[in-house]
Amino acid sequence: MRSFRHGIHPEEHKEATAHLPIERMPFVDRYVLPLSQHTGAPARPIVQRGDAVERGQLVAEPVGFVSTALASPVTGRIAAIGARRRPGGDLGEAIEIEADPFATQRFESQDPVDGSALSLGEFVSEVQRAGLVGMGGAAFPSHVKYAVPEGRRVRRLVINGCECEPYLTCDHRLMVERSEAVIRGTSILAEKLEVEEIVIGVEANKPDAIEALRAVSANGYDVRVAPLEVKYPQGAEKMLIKALFREEVPAGKLPLDLDILVNNVATMAALADWFDRRLPLIERVVTVAGPGVRSPSNLLVPIGTPVRDVLDHCGVDAETKEIVMGGPMMGQPLASIDVPVLKGTSGLLVFTEVATGRPNEYTCLKCGRCLEACSNFLNPSRLARLARAERYDEMERSFALDCMECGACSYTCPSNIPIVQLIRAAKTEIRRRKAPRP
Ligand code: SF4
Ligand code: SF4
Secondary structure (H helix, E strand, O other): OEOOOOOEOOOOOOOOOOOOOOEEOOOOOEEEEEOOOOOOOOOEEOOOOOOEEOOOOEEEEOOOOOOOOEEOOOOEEEEEEEEEEOOOOOEEEEEEEEEOOOOOOOOOOOOOOOHHHOOHHHHHHHHHHHOOEOOOOOOOEHHHHHOOOOOOOOOEEEEEEOOOOOOOOHHHHHHHHOHHHHHHHHHHHHHHHOOOEEEEEEEOOOHHHHHHHHHHHOOOOOOEEEEEOOOEOOOOHHHHHHHHHOOOOOOOOOHHHHOEEEEEHHHHHHHHHHHHHOOOOOEEEEEEEOOOEOOOEEEEEEOOOEHHHHHHHHOEOOOOOEEEEOOOOOOEEOOOOOOEOOOOOOEEEEEOOOOOOOOOOOOOOOOOHHHHHOOOOOOHHHHHHHHHOOOHHHHHHOOHHHOOOOOHHHHHOOOOOOHHHHHHHHHHHHHHHHOOOO
């Protein structure tokens, strides 16, 4: 089975939801759409308080190229535009929408658009208008990836169906239940970029997803579905490329430098929804799981739904100690559940023990486990020590900026040293120092 070197094998914890069909989350009263829920500049509202909006209607437009649009997840009325709490704990501008209790909330599909008839520039604008982002968690605007610069080419299109984080099964269910949409979106993009090879990488613990994708691919699509070893962080772009092609994206470079473009499976289904039905990115599948959830689920949730409503719907144990947005390795512990589900929210995990904090830190045993875990071949132990000593120049020379913050080193450390947290904070400081002064 193909894979990359190093990495870890955390317990999967996927059994509670892997077999559960996707269900639609019932509509709630209010939705909060932060204007910045993607990498880049926040979107700009094009509606005002009191305006009536339809489900799927554009409510905020991109500002500049690295920015993307936002559409209303419901038919209703703009209740407010102002500062609202975001999952990171800070405040940010958001559009609050009150759902119309009498609306059917059915999305009216429109005529499809033939992506192949568009120029690349038009295609990129379409994707930006749909508000598509990488749905694996990074929320990088998809159209920016598709705007291949002059003189460059994408020869290999890689679709990421690894879903290597424990607990999460939203992509798994999507590949099983919407395999046609995944393949359809993939073929739309592949045709537009005139790629030579298409590979979907799926970890071997999802045999039904592999089978479903292969069954659709056999219907005249030139798509290879490649089973991969179950290992974390297989879903990281550079690791996936290593596993599939045995090629390494050099430090500081991008997959495009190897003529490769990587996209998540959910983004491909969303791309098909836009070109085939004109459905913008207004909802996504979210895994709700963890020891503190009464009804673990894979829910189709409108973007902007308050986390509190999702948890109320699934039921949460009174002993709950921590709620994480995303996976347990790279997700974000929430300080408040009065924050919305975003385009990049793959999971809501409820823990009855604190999963992310690791008390009782001991001195480094020089055991080397963190080095064995790091698939980027960094020296996490040394980077953590340099970070504590604030020796940022040395950290940079030791490739600290190549750390993808996967957390494999911290997970494996017997001394509970918060390695990834130390490196993450130091990276922020290194970038701050390198940024041009105003
Ligand atoms: S968090 Fe960074 S240093 Fe630690 S294992 Fe991942 S890439 Fe390596
Ligand atoms: S795993 Fe922890 S204890 Fe072992 S070398 Fe790395 S930092 Fe030190």
